[in-house]
Amino acid sequence: MKALDQTLALAWRSLVQVRRNPWELGDYSIQPILFLVLFLYVFGGAVAGSTEAYLPFVLPGVIAMNMLFVTVYVGHGLNTDLTRGVFDRFRALPIPRWAPLAGRILADLLKQALCIALLLIVGVLLGFRIETSVWEVLAMVALVLVFASAASWIMVLVGVLSRDPEHVQLFGFTALFPVTFVSTAFVPLDTMPAVLQPFVQANPVSLLADASRALLGGGNALEPALWTLVWAAAIAVIFAPLSVWALNRRLARG
Amino acid sequence: MEIAIRLQGLVRSYNGTRAVDGVDLEVPRGSILGLLGPNGAGKTTIVRMLATLITPDAGRAEVGGFDVVHEAARVREIVGLTGQYASVDEKLTGRENLLLIARLLGLGRRDARRRADELLGQFHLQDAANRPAQTYSGGMRRRLDLAASLVGNPAILFLDEPTTGLDPRARRDLWRLVGELREQGTTVLLTTQYLDEADALADRIVVLDRGRIIAEGTSAELKERVGGRSLFVVVADSARLDDAAEAIARIVGEGPQARDSTLSVAVTSSAVVPKVLRALDQAEIEVVELGLRTASLDDVFLALTGHAAEATSEMSEEDA
Ligand SMILES: Nc1ncnc2c1ncn2[C@@H]1O[C@H](COP(=O)(O)OP(=O)(O)OP(=O)(O)O)[C@@H](O)[C@H]1O
Numbered sequence: 208m209k210a211l212d213q214t215l216a217l218a219w220r221s222l223v224q225v226r227r228n229p230w231e232l233g234d235y236s237i238q239p240i241l242f243l244v245l246f247l248y249v250f251g252g253a254v255a256g257s258t259e260a261y262l263p264f265v266l267p268g269v270i271a272m273n274m275l276f277v278t279v280y281v282g283h284g285l286n287t288d289l290t291r292g293v294f295d296r297f298r299a300l301p302i303p304r305w306a307p308l309a310g311r312i313l314a315d316l317l318k319q320a321l322c323i324a325l326l327l328i329v330g331v332l333l334g335f336r337i338e339t340s341v342w343e344v345l346a347m348v349a350l351v352l353v354f355a356s357a358a359s360w361i362m363v364l365v366g367v368l369s370r371d372p373e374h375v376q377l378f379g380f381t382a383l384f385p386v387t388f389v390s391t392a393f394v395p396l397d398t399m400p401a402v403l404q405p406f407v408q409a410n411p412v413s414l415l416a417d418a419s420r421a422l423l424g425g426g427n428a429l430e431p432a433l434w435t436l437v438w439a440a441a442i443a444v445i446f447a448p449l450s451v452w453a454l455n456r457r458l459a460r461g
Numbered sequence: 462m463e464i465a466i467r468l469q470g471l472v473r474s475y476n477g478t479r480a481v482d483g484v485d486l487e488v489p490r491g492s493i494l495g496l497l498g499p500n501g502a503g504k505t506t507i508v509r510m511l512a513t514l515i516t517p518d519a520g521r522a523e524v525g526g527f528d529v530v531h532e533a534a535r536v537r538e539i540v541g542l543t544g545q546y547a548s549v550d551e552k553l554t555g556r557e558n559l560l561l562i563a564r565l566l567g568l569g570r571r572d573a574r575r576r577a578d579e580l581l582g583q584f585h586l587q588d589a590a591n592r593p594a595q596t597y598s599g600g601m602r603r604r605l606d607l608a609a610s611l612v613g614n615p616a617i618l619f620l621d622e623p624t625t626g627l628d629p630r631a632r633r634d635l636w637r638l639v640g641e642l643r644e645q646g647t648t649v650l651l652t653t654q655y656l657d658e659a660d661a662l663a664d665r666i667v668v669l670d671r672g673r674i675i676a677e678g679t680s681a682e683l684k685e686r687v688g689g690r691s692l693f694v695v696v697a698d699s700a701r702l703d704d705a706a707e708a709i710a711r712i713v714g715e716g717p718q719a720r721d722s723t724l725s726v727a728v729t730s731s732a733v734v735p736k737v738l739r740a741l742d743q744a745e746i747e748v749v750e751l752g753l754r755t756a757s758l759d760d761v762f763l764a765l766t767g768h769a770a771e772a773t774s775e776m777s778e779e780d781a
């Protein structure tokens with residue numbers, strides 16, 4: 208109970224921080240909308256023949272991409288705490304060792320959920336029609352959040368290993384760009400070179416985008432959704448212990 | 462006499478070199494210990510071990526009767542820490558920073574708010590309370606940091622160079638506050654590079670050099686060993702520095718330490734001042750400045766170790 212209160216207090220802190228940081232706020236609100244609108248109107252005609260035809264395809268893709276970009280903030284925030292001594296202050300307090308990290312990830316999930324809601328609303332305003340039931344929409348949100356919390360562990364590791372917050376962003380975005388674009392997030396599989404297709408098909412971003420499309424627009428969601436969960440589990444199993452190990456090592460050194 | 466902090470043969474190495482090299486220390490409950498030492502002496506390393514942030518390589522330490530390694534969680538419940546570098550959350554306001562700590566310490570919403578306001582007042586931060594800490598000056602951040610370490614009314618407080626970066630008023634305020642805390646029975650371990658600070662605050666002073674304790678005692682005891690004050694002479698022509706040193710040595714009985722065109726030597730009485738002035742005059746050495754100042758860390762180190770402190774420390778100079 209006490210640990211829960213403490214985790215919530217730490218999550219509150221991560222959320223309040225956003226208010227003071229217009230860039231971060233923008234990254235959660237303006238940036239995803241900008242991506243959606245740009246992709247839709249710039250590529251819509253070329254990829255799908257019209258923006259109307261492209262919207263159902265690109266909206267889940269933008270949701271997946273934005274989710275990954277937002278995870279960078281987990282690493283960025285953690286690294287800021289580590290380099291600015293805030294983490295030390297927390298560690299000298301009588302709170303569980305995992306609470307600062309848990310608070311951050313919890314806050315991050317809330318931000319993720321808000322981003323998804325925002326994108327769905329803007330999508331609907333632009334003419335997107337949800338063809339499925341509320342449950343399928345909720346399943347889609349849950350799937351994105353599950354994958355987000357797994358992917359966050361990768362960024363936790365980046366946050367622990369980076370010297371300063373700027374490096375987290377540099378490395379995080381540099382790694383995320385190819386992963387997001389070599390996927391079916393924005394263009395259909397068959398338009399890409401044959402050598403690339405196996406990678407595109409195995410890419411969790413493709414799987415997540417495909418599953419989300421099916422969960423919003425109808426179709427077979429089960430297979431891509433299950434593979435997305437397999438990916439999420441694999442990432443979490445590898446990166447969660449690795450991150451915790453790296454974090455403890457960094458703390459023991461200093 | 463109850464012991465609040467006990468260190469036994471404490472050792473901590475970084476990359477093979479011992480930052481803390483076998484330190485034994487006892488701090489009675491309700492007293493203030495000043496840990497005095499130059500850059501790299503190992504002060505911060507000791508404080509971080511006591512605050513359970515890093516673990517010792519050898520030896521043991523108890524804080525409030527709890528082992529810092531095996532009972533770290535208990536130690537965290539009774540200590541407050543202000544590290545050497547401010548550790549406030551820059552994106553939160555001053556009040557939010559304090560509220561967060563209060564909530565983490567288990568205070569209810571209303572109590573947390575009351576405690577935050579109390580501390581904001583105590584540290585003269587009311588006006589800046591609702592501004593993000595990143596807009597604070599260095600000294601304000603430092604004060605917020607200090608306030609944060611007091612939120613839980615800790616029984617044992619660690620302050621690592623608490624007055625670095627504070628202006629004279631804030632520095633005196635802090636000194637007064639530490640005095641008040643002692644009156645309430647708080648045990649304080651503070652580190653400093655300034656002899657006058659240790660002098661003003663600490664019941665006992667421990668002098669640390671290269672990870673070892675080289676002297677220990679009350680400030681009066683230490684000053685007796687050091688001479689308490691030092692004579693400094695700045696000569697106009699640095700070519701005459703050696704002549705001046707010789708003339709001073711003849712009167713004081715001890716060779717002064719030279720740095721640039723300044724000579725300084727520990728003295729026990731101010732009676733030497735006119736004598737030195739006369740001797741220099743007779744030797745036709747032009748003097749730019751001459752006076753007495755409180756013994757500096759340099760003087761302490763020279764007297765105790767025979768080598769100068771590795772880094773210069775600015776001292777409040779008191780011209781005679
Ligand atoms: N994280 C670290 N990694 C490597 N070496 C370190 C680390 N922390 C401290 N040291 C080394 O340990 C020694 C003692 O450092 P410490 O910070 O304890 O000194 P200090 O007395 O606090 O000095 P200062 O007055 O400069 O704060 C120094 O030689 C320092 O270089």
Ligand SMILES: [Mg+2]
Binds near residue numbers: 504505506545621
């Ligand atoms: Mg230090």
